[in-house]
Amino acid sequence: MRVIVAILGVALFGAAKLPVEHAISETHRQLHFCAVDLNLDLREQTGQLGFIAALSGFRSLVADALFLQAHVAWERTEWARVLLLFRRITTLQPRALLFWDMAAWHMAWNASTAALNDRAQPRLALRIKAQREYFQLGKDFLERGIRNNPDRPQLYDALARLYRDKYGDHEHAAELYAKAALLPDAPGYEKRFAAYELALCPGRERDAYADLQALYKSSEKERFPTLLRRLKELEIKLEIPPDERIPD
Amino acid sequence: MNEGHHAFSFFRVAAITGATLRGLARLKTFYVLLLFALLLIGNSIFMAQMTFQQEFQVLKDIALGAMSVFSSLLAVLATARLLPQDIDDRTASTILAKPVSRFEYLAGKLLGALLLLAISLAAMSALFFLVLTVREQWVLRETVRQMSAAPPDQLSEALRLVRASALNPNLLAGIAIIYVKACLLASLTLFVSTFATTSIFTMIVMAFVYFIGHLQAVAREFWLQTHSAGWISQTFLGLVALFFPDLQLFTLTDDVVAGNAIPMTVLAQIVTLGLFYTGFYLLLAWSVFFRKEL
Numbered sequence: 001m002r003v004i005v006a007i008l009g010v011a012l013f014g015a016a017k018l019p020v021e022h023a024i025s026e027t028h029r030q031l032h033f034c035a036v037d038l039n040l041d042l043r044e045q046t047g048q049l050g051f052i053a054a055l056s057g058f059r060s061l062v063a064d065a066l067f068l069q070a071h072v073a074w075e076r077t078e079w080a081r082v083l084l085l086f087r088r089i090t091t092l093q094p095r096a097l098l099f100w101d102m103a104a105w106h107m108a109w110n111a112s113t114a115a116l117n118d119r120a121q122p123r124l125a126l127r128i129k130a131q132r133e134y135f136q137l138g139k140d141f142l143e144r145g146i147r148n149n150p151d152r153p154q155l156y157d158a159l160a161r162l163y164r165d166k167y168g169d170h171e172h173a174a175e176l177y178a179k180a181a182l183l184p185d186a187p188g189y190e191k192r193f194a195a196y197e198l199a200l201c202p203g204r205e206r207d208a209y210a211d212l213q214a215l216y217k218s219s220e221k222e223r224f225p226t227l228l229r230r231l232k233e234l235e236i237k238l239e240i241p242p243d244e245r246i247p248d
Numbered sequence: 249m250n251e252g253h254h255a256f257s258f259f260r261v262a263a264i265t266g267a268t269l270r271g272l273a274r275l276k277t278f279y280v281l282l283l284f285a286l287l288l289i290g291n292s293i294f295m296a297q298m299t300f301q302q303e304f305q306v307l308k309d310i311a312l313g314a315m316s317v318f319s320s321l322l323a324v325l326a327t328a329r330l331l332p333q334d335i336d337d338r339t340a341s342t343i344l345a346k347p348v349s350r351f352e353y354l355a356g357k358l359l360g361a362l363l364l365l366a367i368s369l370a371a372m373s374a375l376f377f378l379v380l381t382v383r384e385q386w387v388l389r390e391t392v393r394q395m396s397a398a399p400p401d402q403l404s405e406a407l408r409l410v411r412a413s414a415l416n417p418n419l420l421a422g423i424a425i426i427y428v429k430a431c432l433l434a435s436l437t438l439f440v441s442t443f444a445t446t447s448i449f450t451m452i453v454m455a456f457v458y459f460i461g462h463l464q465a466v467a468r469e470f471w472l473q474t475h476s477a478g479w480i481s482q483t484f485l486g487l488v489a490l491f492f493p494d495l496q497l498f499t500l501t502d503d504v505v506a507g508n509a510i511p512m513t514v515l516a517q518i519v520t521l522g523l524f525y526t527g528f529y530l531l532l533a534w535s536v537f538f539r540k541e542l
Contacts, residue, residue, distance in 0.1 A: 009531075017525075095506040
């Protein structure tokens with residue numbers, strides 16, 4: 001009898017708690033907490049032990065163990081392994097910006113340079129192709145990172161840097177720096193960097209000049225050497241009248 | 249019953265809590281677990297040299313992970329043996345022969361276990377914060393040394409970044425959630441031990457409950473949203489959703505370490521739910537223990 005009462009009690013409590021748990025889960029989902037899908041993909045990527053650990057609420061520990069392995073693989077320049085490990089790590093910890101940033105840095109900066117200087121590949125065209133593929137892998141990591149963390153400026157900044165330094169695509173870089181600048185906790189330089197990049201986009205000189213002027217007028221602290229140089233270049237390019245130009 | 253005797257007395261509960269805590273504190277298991285946890289947290293200071301952000305992330309992961317594992321283990325191991333041991337050595341009969349109600353007895357036992365968990369978590373947290381502060385100060389000094397020629401605003405931005413990566417109030421929220429989860433597990437273990445015949449059985453049941461509890465959310469969402477599955481699957485999922493707590497809700501340490509802020513409302517929701525669970529399982533344990541023959 002006691003057991004039946006206990007079972008009934010648990011069932012009734014269970015029915016009452018379901019909507020509460022569901023509501024809290026929804027809040028967590030909206031805040032991107034526990035944003036990992038426990039599915040077969042994750043099982044294949046993490047292995048049996050890793051999957052069990054992830055199920056038990058120890059995703060971060062598994063991710064750290066894999067991160068240390070990735071660190072060793074990087075020191076040994078085993079790029080395929082670095083890629084594989086970072087895919088697992090970012091699947092387990094999609095809200096840790098550091099992992100997305102590191103993954104992209106390894107691919108777009110380290111592995112791409114290694115591919116371009118690969119002595120085992122005599123054909124330059126193939127080395128450049130491999131380098132481009134690593135740029136793309138870095139870009140993919142950052143784009144997926146942004147999809148998982150749309151409210152944090154760091155990955156927008158990293159992707160802007162990648163467009164600027166690896167693709168020479170200043171328009172995309174400016175757009176991403178500007179997006180980062182609008183997010184909470186964005187560093188003060190994002191707005192400035194967006195204007196710098198815009199100044200290098202053909203046909204966007206007027207917009208860039210307006211942004212740089214606004215920054216120049218906003219505070220003396222914003223008058224960094226690069227900002228002054230860019231303004232001077234644009235004044236000449238746009239043929240700004242001498243009386244409207246900034247002092248030398 | 250005496251005229252001055254109250255049906256419920258905090259003093260009686262406190263006396264049982266104190267005795268339980270003293271009994272648990274004498275356990276070798278407690279010291280072994282605590283020592284392992286402290287060693288793990290302390291050792292994280294000697295980890296591989298990485299950039300400060302990587303280092304702090306790994307350090308926090310290891311420390312909070314260790315706290316979570318050891319507090320959950322301790323909650324189950326310490327609570328599982330409370331009732332069987334008292335029944336075996338007749339301590340339960342001696343206590344209940346006095347004017348102590350069974351609810352007071354169970355509440356005292358549970359509070360003793362929860363106090364032990366609080367003390368061990370406080371010890372682990374103190375060491376964790378010490379390690380983190382030592383590393384933070386070291387990194388701050390290094391940053392100042394390396395950036396001595398940099399403009400002041402760049403230096404202050406770098407120092408701000410170091411400080412933001414190390415200690416932050418979110419860590420306290422993470423530790424609070426770990427404690428609430430341990431309370432829930434202790435209370436559930438006490439309930440299981442009221443009808444279990446041995447403490448080993450209780451521990452095995454709790455190991456299953458732990459894993460299923462972390463999957464409960466998947467079962468619940470599937471049960472509530474999918475109607476195409478067969479009735480056997482639906483029944484099974486419904487039972488899991490109804491009978492097991494959603495432990496995934498109490499696993500926010502990954503997000504805390506990742507630097508995501510936990511809003512106060514979310515923290516309050518989780519703590520309230522955890523305390524509600526703890527209270528409910530205590531009542532359930534009492535309903536089974538109420539007429540149990542000792």
